[in-house]
Amino acid sequence: MSLTGTPLFVTVIALTAIAVLLPLAVWSRMRGPAVVRAGGRVLMVVLAQALAVVLVFVGINRSANFYASWDDLLGTGDYVTAAKDLGPDGLGGAKAAERPKVRQEFRPADGLGGRVQWTELEGAVSGVRGDVHVWLPPQYDDPAWKDRKFPVVELIAGTPGTARSWFQGLKVHQTLEPLMRDGTVQPFILVSPRTMLLGNADTGCANIPGKVNADSWLSVDVRKMVTDNFRASPEARSWGVAGYSAGGYCAAKLALAHPDRYSAAVSLSGYNDPTLVPSSPVAQDPELSRTHHLLAMLKAAPAPPPVSLWLSGTPQDGYQAGLELKGAAQPPTLIHAEKVAGGHNIESWVRQLPQTFGWLGTQVKMP
Template sequence: MSLTGTPFFLFALLLLIVAFVLPFAVWGRVAGPPAVKGLARLLMLLFAQVTAITVVFLLVNNANNLYDNWGDLLGTGNHIDAARNLGPDGLGGKNLKDQPKVHQQFRPADDPVVGPNVQMTDLKGQISGVNGEVYVWLPPQYNDPAYKDKKFPVVELLPGYPGSSKSWLGSLKVAQQLAPLMQSGAVKPFILVSPRTNVLPNADSGCVNLPGKVNADSWLTVDVRQMIIDNFRAGDKPDAWGLAGYSAGAHCASKLALAHPDRYRAAVAMSGYNDPAIEPDSLAGKDPKLRVETNPIHILKAANDAGKPPRTALYISGAAADGYQAGMGLKQLAKQPTTVNVQMIPASAGGHTVPVWKRQVPEIFRWFGLFLHA
């Protein structure tokens, strides 16, 4: 039974009702020695507590899309086929132009929580050695005959940690919010891509390449990106691609955009951070070398020192001590053509929560419209 499906939630709710009614029905009828009676009553109380905790967990998980399935929750899922050293460019010496096109079979999304018109595929990363599901939503204009020869810009959506590939589409309702705005012309049409980022058991990949462990950077910036280009009318230039993330996904978005200006033009980071060690489960945060090298501050400073500030636009939002200072640190380093727009979110807005990020969706996509075009 699926962890996130309605049937399991209803089953858990039914068990909770039984656990609540059971003591009232049989408490005084338990027979046997005092020790047996005490044990039976203790088990009834434990049963009630476990079922109550389960129902609360399911409510929180379904609202925030933290764990996608049992494998994610229990740390038994395996999404790594290989993790060889791919070098500084994350390509392992390969030229993407020489690689055969990746033709994927897509099917309707298997969970109604993501909303209508969402499709998905299971991708095996030929470069990264990572495999996982990828959700895709096409804008209203995509199938309009007037746009049949037009390519579209793309935004990759990255959740926090733990986080499901369904989170932006399910919890933040990004497609449902944007569809009428795109239809009316208030927001430019974008292809939305939501790939799996939870690829390691009980660890945050930090969206980095770590030989022998994971190539999460190449999964997102090479395999997923190229698959979308090969299967849809998506732009293939950096100006057509952006990243958006919240929390740990915000760290990834700003890091990947700054590290790969040859692949991305813009990124949005909501309630993020620069130092990966802020996330205790981060692989990058636990590795002294990676902790420095994958910090967006270091990436931007190194590019500036080399005389090559990246042509990257960043939109960073957050409250005090929850992303704002991280954004200001990058803004102070930014040199043309790098631009950093920092927005302060008041503490009264709701904190480090899905409703805060959900409310920002229309604004951040209007901002993307200033920079992304196919």
Template sequence: MSLTGTPFFLTSLMLLIVAVVLPFALWGRIAGPPLVRGLARLLMLLFAQVTAITVVFVLVNNANSLYDTWGDLLGTDSHVEAARDLGPDGMGGRQVAHEPKQIQRFRPADDPKVGADVRMTDLQGKISGVRGEVYVWLPPQYNDPAYRNKKFPVVELLPGYPGSAKSWLGSLHAAQQLMPLMQSGTVKPAILVAPRTNLLPGVDTGCVNLPGKVNADSWLTVDVRKMIIDNFRAGDKPDSWALAGYSAGAHCAAKLALAHPDRYRAAVAMSGYNDPALERDSLAGKDPKLRIESNPLHILKTANAAGKPPRTALYVSGAARDGYQSGLALRQYAQLPTTVNVQLIPANAGGHTTAVWEQQVPQIFRWLGTQLRA
């Protein structure tokens, strides 16, 4: 039974009802010695507590898209088949232009909550050695005959940790919000791509490449990117690509965009952080070298020192002590052509929650429309 499906929720709810009714029906009817009666009553109470906790967990998980599968929840699934050393460019000596096209089969998304127009595919990363699902939403103009010769910009959507690939399309309702705005011209059309980021059991990869462990950077910036270009009318230049993330995904979005200005023009980071060690389960945060190298602020300072500030536009939003200061630090060291737009979220807006990030979707995509072009 699927962890996020309606059948599991209904089953949990039914068990909770049974657990609540059972003590009222049987409490005084239990026969046997006092020890047996006491043990039976204790088990009924424990059963009621467990079912109540289960229902709350299912509601929270479905609302925030934390865990997609039982394997994600129990920490039994790995989506890494190989993690060889790919070098500083994350390509392992290969050139994307020389790689054969990877044509994928797409099917309707496996969760109706993300919307009827969302499709998904299972991608086998040829460079990264990662396998995982990728969700894709096409803007309303994509199938309009007037746009048949037009390529579209692309935004990769990254969740927090733990987080599901479908969180932006499900919990944040990005497609539902953007559909009318793109139809009216308020927001420029773009392809939305939501790849799996939960790749290792019980670990936030920090979107880094670590030989022998995972090549999460190459999965997102090489394999997923190439697959979209191979299968859709997507722009293949950096000016056509952006990343957007919240929480741990915000850290990834800023890091990847600054590290790969040859692949991305812009990034949105909502309620993120610069130091990966602020996420206690971060793979990068536990490695002293990676902790420094994957810090967006360090990446920016190093590029500036080399006389090559990245041509990257960042939109950073967050409350005080929840992403805002990280954005100010990046803005302080930004040198043209790097730009950093920092937005303060009020402390009473709702905290570190999907409700806060959902409200920002229209604004961040209006901003992305000023940065991206096909």
């Protein structure tokens, strides 16, 4: 029974209803010693409360898609087929132009609308296997645009989160499509890859030899798949990356680490310090946590990277991180810190989509 399917949801609703009604029906009819009657009543109350919690979890997960499967929830998914040392550039010595083209078959993503499609990608460089969801802007099929290439924004979900989370939870395509149609927001191809690769732990979007090459999965394999299968520019100036929560940290990190692949990043309620996620293998390694701190990356760069970052959130949830980076940045690195109302939640991030993607349109250029 699928974790996000209707049968499970209906089953949990039915069981919860039974658990709530059962005490009303048998409370005064229970027989036996007082201790037995008391124990039975306590068990019924606990069962009803537990099922109510399960019902809330299943309902929210169906809506936001934090976990796409039982494997995601239980941390038993196997998405890493190899994790060799790929070197400091994450390419393993093979340039993109030297690798064969990646040809993928795409299927409509159920429940997300006709323009969202997905594929299962075998990352030739990273050794990661995972699903990637792609949304094409309305101009993509317009005959007037048939010879045009498009800019791309790679979408990184938080942890927990799946490749569907940006579309099912934030409904990013539903917010942006009318804005792209009327010219308020530049048309982008939106690409959302799987980021939960080590069970339900946070990879920190890092390359960790022997464990996972999450950075190369996102910044090398997914990029090449998109440019090989769609009219997407491979130029860094036409690629941006956006994320929320842990995905916000990843988005900013990918742009700072790879100005040859991305020109701009949006971090919604992100952070600079990877140790804020103790379960991450990056946080558990003192050297990795030091070198993957965004401030350290910015200061250690041989030259200020030519990238633009938008970091937003409340004072203790993203905004302060933006101010810290802004204080350390030197041109051509541009940092915008935006203080927003609301909390660390989907509603807050959805409200920011028109503004942040409008900004991305000024930084990520049409080919």
